[in-house]
Amino acid sequence: MISPLEQFKVLIILPIKVGGIDISITNATIYLLVGIMYLYVIVKRSTEEGKIIPNPMQRIAEMMYMFINNLVKQQAGIKGLKYFPIFFNLFYVILVLNLIGLTPYAFTGTSQMSYTFTLGFGMFVGIVLIAITVQKEKFVKQFIPEITGPILPLLVIIEIFSYCIRPFSLSIRLFANMLAGHTLLHILGGFGMSLLKIDSILAVVMGIPIVAICVLEFGIAFLQAYVFVVLLCIYLKEANYGH
Numbered sequence: 001m002i003s004p005l006e007q008f009k010v011l012i013i014l015p016i017k018v019g020g021i022d023i024s025i026t027n028a029t030i031y032l033l034v035g036i037m038y039l040y041v042i043v044k045r046s047t048e049e050g051k052i053i054p055n056p057m058q059r060i061a062e063m064m065y066m067f068i069n070n071l072v073k074q075q076a077g078i079k080g081l082k083y084f085p086i087f088f089n090l091f092y093v094i095l096v097l098n099l100i101g102l103t104p105y106a107f108t109g110t111s112q113m114s115y116t117f118t119l120g121f122g123m124f125v126g127i128v129l130i131a132i133t134v135q136k137e138k139f140v141k142q143f144i145p146e147i148t149g150p151i152l153p154l155l156v157i158i159e160i161f162s163y164c165i166r167p168f169s170l171s172i173r174l175f176a177n178m179l180a181g182h183t184l185l186h187i188l189g190g191f192g193m194s195l196l197k198i199d200s201i202l203a204v205v206m207g208i209p210i211v212a213i214c215v216l217e218f219g220i221a222f223l224q225a226y227v228f229v230v231l232l233c234i235y236l237k238e239a240n241y242g243h
């Protein structure tokens with residue numbers, strides 16, 4: 001790779017067009033399927049032979065389940081547990097895609113705005129529909145502050161704008177963190193390889209911050225999946241219980 005951004009390039013593997021609509025299989029599609037299948041295999045193999053005394057794989061699945069169950073219960077309330085399967089899959093698919101992107105020469109699906117915005121916007125539309133169904137006319141009233149005067153229309157516009165900006169903030173946060181972190185690793189790694197041709201000692205010294213950033217990226221991979229789901233749970237709680 002010459003450019004640090006070349007690792008994020010979407011490549012067409014199998015071109016497919018149906019009625020003028022491009023549904024080609026790309027490297028982004030393949031890595032998404034790999035991430036989903038990897039998660040499916042872990043959960044399937046861990047739960048198909050449930051035992052009173054769990055084996056290591058079953059213990060991992062139970063920890064995964066309890067972590068998201070407690071997260072949804074705390075952030076979205078008891079009513080939010082109805083949507084637990086969605087949050088479970090969403091969190092671990094994002095996490096797996098983030099971690100896959102840290103392997104050498106792999107493609108980071110969550111570094112694509114199309115990925116993150118589709119997830120954020122799709123979940124946002126669903127939460128809005130839940131809010132309208134549960135709150136009815138109260139949903140509209142939340143955008144109207146309890147004040148009077150000529151400033152009221154401006155405040156209504158601000159409230160609506162701040163509410164509608166949520167899917168963009170969700171998607172851009174995840175996309176930007178993955179893009180920036182992987183780009184930085186590529187630049188530092190290329191610089192380290194250049195130093196290796198000049199002085200091996202300098203290359204080893206340069207390897208220390210690279211390793212540190214790799215460890216940080218593992219933490220960010222988990223944190224970004226966590227923040228994405230936590231914010232969605234908070235939005236769902238607002239939809240179910242109101243402000």
